[in-house]
Amino acid sequence: MTTQLTRYPQAVPIPITEQARTMAQQFASAQPTAIKSEQVQLNTLAVFATHGYCQMMGIVSDLEQSDSWNPVTQMMTDVADLTLPGLGRLECRPIQTGTNICEVPPDVWDLRIGYVVVCIDENLKMAHLLGFTPTVGETALTISDLQPPEILLQRIHGLMPLNDVSTSSGMGQIAETAVKLGQWLNQSFEAGWLAVETLLSPEQVSLAFSFRNGDETETDTPDTPLDTSSDGPLADGPIDVRRAKLIDFGLQLGDVQVIMLVEIQSESSEAINIGLQVHPQGQPYLPPDLELAVLETSDTVFMDARSRQADNYIQLQFSGRAGERFRVRLQLDGVQYLEEFVM
C-alpha cells in the first residue's frame, strides 16, 4: 500500500474489519452471477470502510438503512450507499489498487449527498479513502481530480443544522439558518423536518398536495389529490418532496401545537412549485384566526391565509426559482413564528 499512499497523498487509511469481510462475502455469495458477486463484495467493503471512518469521527451512519445492505437492491442496482440519518445518503464507490479512474454507474447518479472513492487493497484488509466529490456527471471520476476526504467532513457539517432552534421552535424566534429546499431534492433535510407520515395522521396525509397530474404512479403521493393547480403536463421526472415540522406555540399560549407541511416539486426547468399547509396537532381543528403568510425578502406579505372557526387545515401554493429566498410566518394572538427558506 505504500505506493498507493505516495501516489495519493490525501488518502486516509481505514482498516477493513473481519465483520466487514464476512458480510461482504455473505452478500456476495447470494448473487446470481460472478460479476454481481464481485461488485457486491467490493461495494460492501467500501461502505464498511466509510462507516468505519464515520465511527472514528463520531458521525452517525446506519448500514442497515442503506440500499447497499438490502439483498434485493444489491442484486437489482450497483449501489454502495451509506445512510447518514437525517442528512442523506453518501455513495462509497470502490476501486482497486492501481486504478486511476472510478466509474460511477447510472444507478447512483442522483439522490446522494456526495461520493467518496474508496480504494480496496488486493488482500481485502485495508481501504483508503481517496477523495470526495459532491456531485457526479456522466463521465468517470479521475482520482487526482477529487477533493481530499476532509471536504466530505465539510459537506456533512454543511448539512447539519447550525443550532437547535429548529428542533424546539419556540414562538417569536427566527431560525438563524434558512431551510435549504434545494437540498431536499437530494434527500437531505434539516433537523426537525420529518417524514410527513411521522407527524400527520393518514387522514391528514390524504389532504396533502399533489402537483402531479395523476397518470404516473407515485408511491409516496396519496391517491386523492386535493388540489392540482399545477399547469399542463410536466417534464420527465419531476421530483416531489415533502416534509413536516412540529411547531410548538407552547410557552405563550398553553399547549398549542400545529404541524407545518412543506411540499416542493422541481420540474426540469428552474421553476420550483411550493405548497404550504398547516394542520392541527392533537385537535380536530386549527385554532381560529391563525395566520399563515409568505413574506418576500423585504418582509412584505406576498400571500396569506387565515383559519376560520372550524378549519382542519389552511394552505398556500406558489412557485419560484432556484436561489430565491422567502419567509413563512405563522401568527396567532399576536405571537409569531418565522422560518426562512431558500429554494
Added chain:
Amino acid sequence: MSELQETVENLIAEACSHPPGSLKRQTHLTQIIRLISNQLWRDQAPYYQDALQQTWVYFCRNLCEATTGFAYDPDKANVVTWLNAYLKRRLQDGYINIQRQRATTAYPSTASESDGKPLDPIDSLAAPPDIPPLLADVQAWAEADADGILAGTHIKGQPQITCQLLILKRLPPETPWKELAAQLEVSVSTLSSFYQRQCIPLLKEFGRVQGYL
C-alpha cells in the same frame, strides 16, 4: 523532536482547541491519522485490522479528553507510543479470543491446524445453493405483476417504458444502461432516474414483504 513529530504535536494541539464533533476537530484528527498511520505497529494476525480500527476509534475519543479511557498525555509518551501500547493490548485480546475458540471448537485433524493456522470458520459453512432463490423470486414477481403496478408505472409520456420492463431487463445478467437507453430511445439519465425513484421503491417493498430484509 523530529519534524514530523513536531507537525503532529501541533496538529494535536490544534485539534484539541476545538470541541469534540466539530468540523475542525474532525479535520485535524483526519490529518493526524494520515500522518502517523505508517508508524503504527504492524503484524499479520488475522484480527490485526479489528485491533487497528479499535485503536483509531480510541485515538479519536481520547486524544483530547478522557472519553473511553485515559486521555493522551504528551508528557508521558508521544502519540505513536501511546497508540502502539493500546494496539498491542487489543492484539493480545485477539490472540486470547482465538485460543479460547480453539479450546472450545473441535477441528478436523487436517494439515491446516498443524501448520499453526486456525481454520477460517467461514470456510466450514455449508456452501450456498447453486442458484440463489432471490433472482427467481424477483423474476417471478415482476413477470406476474399481480396488481398491475409494475406495468402501470411508466415514464411520463412513455407508456411503454415501465418498471416491469426495466426490472426484467436489469435482472442479472443485466442489460447495460447504455444499451437499454439506445433501444428505448431515451437518455441514460432519464432511465436511471426513473428506475431509482419509481422502480427501486417497489422492489424494496417486495423485498420487505418477502422477508429478505
